[in-house]
Amino acid sequence: GQQVMQxxxxxxxxxxxxxxxxxxxSTTLSNIQWYKQRPGGHPVFLIQLVKSGEVKxxxxxxxxxxxxxxxxxxxxTATQTTDVGTYFCAGPGAGNNRKLIWGLGTSLAVNP
Amino acid sequence: DTGVxxxxxxxxxxxxxxxxxxxxxxxEHNRLYWYRQTLGQGPEFLTYFQNEAQLEKSRLLSDRFxxxxxxxxxxxxxxxxxxxxxSAMYLCASSSDLTRSxxxxxxxxxxxxxx
Numbered sequence: 387g388q389q390v391m392q393x394x395x396x397x398x399x400x401x402x403x404x405x406x407x408x409x410x411x412s413t414t415l416s417n418i419q420w421y422k423q424r425p426g427g428h429p430v431f432l433i434q435l436v437k438s439g440e441v442k443x444x445x446x447x448x449x450x451x452x453x454x455x456x457x458x459x460x461x462x463t464a465t466q467t468t469d470v471g472t473y474f475c476a477g478p479g480a481g482n483n484r485k486l487i488w489g490l491g492t493s494l495a496v497n498p
Numbered sequence: 499d500t501g502v503x504x505x506x507x508x509x510x511x512x513x514x515x516x517x518x519x520x521x522x523x524x525x526e527h528n529r530l531y532w533y534r535q536t537l538g539q540g541p542e543f544l545t546y547f548q549n550e551a552q553l554e555k556s557r558l559l560s561d562r563f564x565x566x567x568x569x570x571x572x573x574x575x576x577x578x579x580x581x582x583x584x585s586a587m588y589l590c591a592s593s594s595d596l597t598r599s600x601x602x603x604x605x606x607x608x609x610x611x612x613x
Contacts, residue, residue: 431601
């Protein structure tokens with residue numbers, strides 16, 4: 387079945403260092419979404435990418451969608467302690483139900 | 499707009515008991531999703547409603563699980579004869595067909611502990 391994989395599973399950085407998480411889908415995606423879940427919280431929508439090769443920025447966060455629309459990345463420049471959490475990518479499953487297939491997430495820890 | 503709400507936030511129950519959770523989506527959202535999440539995992543899809551119609555149910559969901567959305571507004575998720583393996587966070591999310599975006603808005607979740 388359709389799968390979405392993320393690497394790394396965990397990342398520990400010093401505050402100020404950069405961070406990147408990668409997402410790969412077993413199938414071509416019409417779009418990909420990124421969510422952030424703080425410890426003890428629920429997933430919160432960050433962004434949706436739709437176009438092949440699309441790059442979007444949100445302050446220190448840069449999101450990319452691959453040319454083949456099967457992979458994506460999230461890069462955080464100069465991490466801060468507020469960036470701590472788990473970052474999930476998710477892509478729509480087959481069919482018209484808008485069900486999302488989720489990666490396992492990358493947990494980011496930031497040392498002050 | 500008060501966002502997605504879920505009740506209760508926490509539930510502790512003994513094995514074999516039945517539990518019911520409620521989700522109130524964002525009022526204008528016609529799509530509603532239930533997920534289950536365990537520690538270190540991503541949300542696992544359970545079931546999905548478009549308005550009051552339940553359009554898909556995960557094959558992972560046993561017959562002990564049932565969900566309803568009787569008037570296309572709030573939804574309930576019932577687990578009968580709970581087992582320890584049912585312990586998890588149960589998340590509800592909603593979205594709208596009126597936007598081209600697939601973004602889903604999540605509630606705070608109901609954490610179930612089966613003893």
